[in-house]
Amino acid sequence: MRKGVQSFSWKGIAVFSALVISFPFLFSSSFYLTKATFAGIYTIVAVGLGLLMGFAGQISLGQAAFYGIGAYSTAILSTTFGLNPWLTLVISLAAPALLAYLLGHTMARLHGYYLAMATLAFGIVIHVLLTEWKSVTKGASGFFGIPKIELFGFTFRQGISYYYLVWAFALIVIILSLNIIHSRIGRALRSIHDSEVASGAMGVDTGKYKMQVFIISSMFAGLAGWLFAHMSYSISPGSFGLNGSILFLTMVVLGGGTSIWGAVCGALLISAISIIVHTAGSHVSFITSDFEQVLYGFIMMLIVIFLPQGLVPAIASKLKKQKQKSARANKVPAIGTVKGDQNV
């Protein structure tokens, strides 16, 4: 391990994988399994969006559109044209990537609010097309008859096998993302946050990396869409509208976009909240889906006001401070530098 450098640790991945693997043994009911499978799908989207928001400093209010494009590409190609889902996975990744590339050219020139507008508009256009292009998407009632994914004669059906399939992909996505942020490109992206001028002076091509991260995040969303489509027998445009985009946004905001694990935790927490609300809803009358929305809104407000970086980075920085404090108490010299604090 290199001292002072954020780097990849297999420990985190190993612990997390162990949790993921053991979950079905602890909660084997199909309700929990389905929710946990969805949590995996959301994790994939959230990690991508987290990269975009936390590392490229861009906001996307249209992430659900990429998710939808991934889902519909594979649904249409595998059902209407009978292609193998493994083949259509390529399209589910490439189509969002291509659109992100085109949209990215506008993004390179748009800042702040204008960018929010562009992704918002994009999301709405895609949602409308999914709903209205009935000859291809079968419209608002949804596209059905989507085949299952098979591998070496094994069919992944909703339930335990699909849970493991989804989480295998989610883990791959997490590992790839961690690798990215711990590389020269990850540091370049982090540097943009603190000083874009200095980044430029160090030779970091800001626009190029923002574009690449946008494309990656759209591909992750596309992958999630692919997984979603083949899990269910049918999909409908309702899952890919503005509410979806806001849901993903809430996950990243809650967990914290400046850390990959933050996005993961955000996705898991929101999934857990939805389970709790669902369970409570069958006992208490006023807890409805509106209540869930109120809760998400409330979470967003609280987090932005009290923990703007999100849960995980906030906790991490707290732990770090504590560590430094105890280190100072133990007179470990390496950190004795903080004495200069007052001079800054």
Added chain:
Amino acid sequence: MNDSIQFLISGLTIGSIYAIVALGFVTIYSVTKVINLAQGEFVMLGGMTMFSLIKLGIPYFIAFLLTVVIVMAIGWLVEWAVIRKAKGADPLSLIILTIGTAIFIRGIAGMVWGKNSVKVEPFTNDVPINILGASITPQSVWVMVFMLLVVLVLYFLIEKTMLGKAFRACSVNPTAARLMAISPKKMSSLSFALSAGLGAIAGLVIAPIMFPSYDMGIMLGIKGFSASILGGLGSAPGAVIGGLLLGVIESLGAGYISSGIKDAISFGVVLMILLIRPFGLLGEKNVGKGGL
């Protein structure tokens, strides 16, 4: 020909609403540099509150005024309880904050009023007027009249009164404003109350045409936001032009192509315009970074 006039009229009607909502965005943005994505919820609250007040048996005109006051109070509350607490947040966080506020308000509205659309009586009778072979409902006329009224009143308020001067001082230089005994905090509250009032008026005049429901705010808010971005963020004339333009594009799209894809057409146009002129039609090049 008749068709196109008909489409134009309905486009200008809905465009007037977008314009009022967009002016609400501009009012808040120019004072606080916050983009309030909960703006559409004020419109929804306007329509729904009116419905409830009338149902309580309150006379139409009084209900109208009361609605404006109530929604303004809510706008003030939103600023005081939410926005003010996050001062100094970056644009990204502010967007998230106001989205959170929006879905919070919408969720509460859903729990209070339920999911159904409600009906509000028009201001005056319902008999359509014929102009150049196209028919226009009196309520549409009211919508446009109110839009013009709003523009006039806002113009007067901003250009001719102390309040306007204070607003502008805050937007240009909050520190200097404070030195001149203008409280940016107070102005921020006022700007939220004012634009909530604008939202309420939009909601009131459109209610008889649109059958308000708890979830109407989000789309109206986005359209108003688009209109203000189209016109160039921060420009009031731009907001009005952007709003009317968006309304007309949408109505022509719905009329000549398909009402289902009207949103795709209008937002497609928004995307195109942002591509060609990333700073909007009348915008300055350096706005849009916001929140600074």
Added chain:
Amino acid sequence: MSSLLQVKNVTKRFGGVVANRNVSFTIEGKNITGLIGPNGAGKSTLFNMVSAVFPPSEGEIWFENKRIDALPSYKIAPMGISRTFQNLQVFKKMTVIENVMVGLHTRTASSLAAAAFRLPRSRKDEEFIYENAMEVIKFIGLEDLIEVDAGNLPLGKLRLLELARALATKPKLLLLDEIAAGLNHQETLEMSELILKIRDRGISIFVVEHDMDLVMRICDKIIVLDQGEKIAEGTPKAVQNNQRVIEAYLGAADEKELTV
């Protein structure tokens, strides 16, 4: 000897303000050039144009016989120009070593895909980056602080960190904008030693500095700006005795540092 940097008739306007007016000069290799002038003379503006933060309104800038004034700023570092910032632009949320590692960005090229899949190429780059960053850090003398977040450093260390980061790009020309501002006497002395050591490594240095002691001691040549215009150029001795320079400094009431 062909010149390293050529600034030809450069003018920069900000709205009505003319920050630089028709400035021309050249910088030869392997020595230290000073750029001085009263506050607001346009020194930082000139640096910003050489490092392509923004383009000049008029005029041309050439580096090693290549025109650079229309390039985007990220293309400047790989050509061999690096800089520090008067108003400190460190990456606060990154550690000292990570800051310096960003300086090595352009000396490596592995792609996003290589990073994501940890291809051998990316691993090799990471190793190269870390080793070279460590080397620069040792040269500057920050090795005890590598794990500290830059945001927690005192001013003196921040200036050193900026210097280390700039050096990491392996520049041929190093622009230092008031690198000693805010440093105490001891730190300033150490800084000037460091600058001389860097020069001895064959790197040309272009410094903006208000501390005249420092400037007169280390510079081989000095350029003087006043109100955007170049009013003098020459050896420290010659500049010190130049009548226009003395007037410019006496005219600027808040400038007291010139000890003639």
